Amino acid sequence: MKLQKIILLIFISLNFVYANKLIMGYRENERQPLIGNIYDNNGLYLELYSLAAKRIGYDLEVVRKPKKRILLEMKQGKIDFYPGFTFTHPRTKYSYFMENGLPGGDVGISLKDFPDINSLDDLSGRKVLVAAGGPTEARLSDLEHIKLHRVPRLSIEKAFNLIKLKRDDFYVYNKASIDFYIKVNNIDYLKVHDKCCGGYKPMYLGFSINSDKFSYIKNPNFDRSQEVTRNNLPIKIDTNSVAYKFQKALEEMKNEGITDKLYKKYYN
Secondary structure, three states: OHHHHHHHHHHHHHHHHHHOEEEEEEOOOOEOOOEOOOOOOOOHHHHHHHHHHHHOOOEEEEEEOOHHHHHHHHHOOOOOEEOOOOOOOHHHHOEEEEEEEEEEOEEEEEEOOOOOOOOHHHHOOOEEEEEOOOHHHHHHOOOOOOEEEEEOOOOHHHHHHHHHOOOOOEEEEEHHHHHHHHHHHOOOOEEEEOOOOOOOEEEEEEEEOOOOOOOEEEOOOOOOOOOOEOOEOOEEEOOOOHHHHHHHHHHHHHHOOHHHHHHHHHHO
């Protein structure tokens, strides 16, 4: 009888530990200063999301795998969220987008003698570098006036080198990451195009709608006649779910100025 009780206590303890973990998935390559390489999870993401998880009584676990594998496990509900996720309509089938409090938005880079690009329309006939399977590829793939060069597992370092070698004309990526890379590496041979790609936008995380920490209700305000956007979704997050509490914790951290302090710590 004692043995059975001990086994039961161990089982309950293991389930308690598992249930009190939020699992963040990220691809294998680094994206400084947000996260290090596959052997180093340190960075802004780890600090930000660990603090938010702690506020709701959870620990953060980080899983690093190829991005396709991470997204598959998000669809299966095995991974709870991806820390920086660009909104696209297809992704709403398995992911709920919530603001993480960090500034987002894309810029472009080129060599210094390249003309100023104030919109994507100005890139007619140019060869534009994008990460294969990434959100930028999805956004630009319908633009027939540009030539897309799709590169798998594209890092910022590789992108900058391809531009430097004139293999490509233009590269579109997150403003903060590009500014940080230029600063850290003292790069002076490139031009940053701040107005090319829509300006400042909020940054989102993608939370798996199949996670056991997420639940939802039908959105009574969803307009089927309109395009699916962040503000026009068929579902609404359940306020009783862990995911909702996590979202509120991130909102509170932003309002309290904690998120801004963390951002300045890593980018200034």
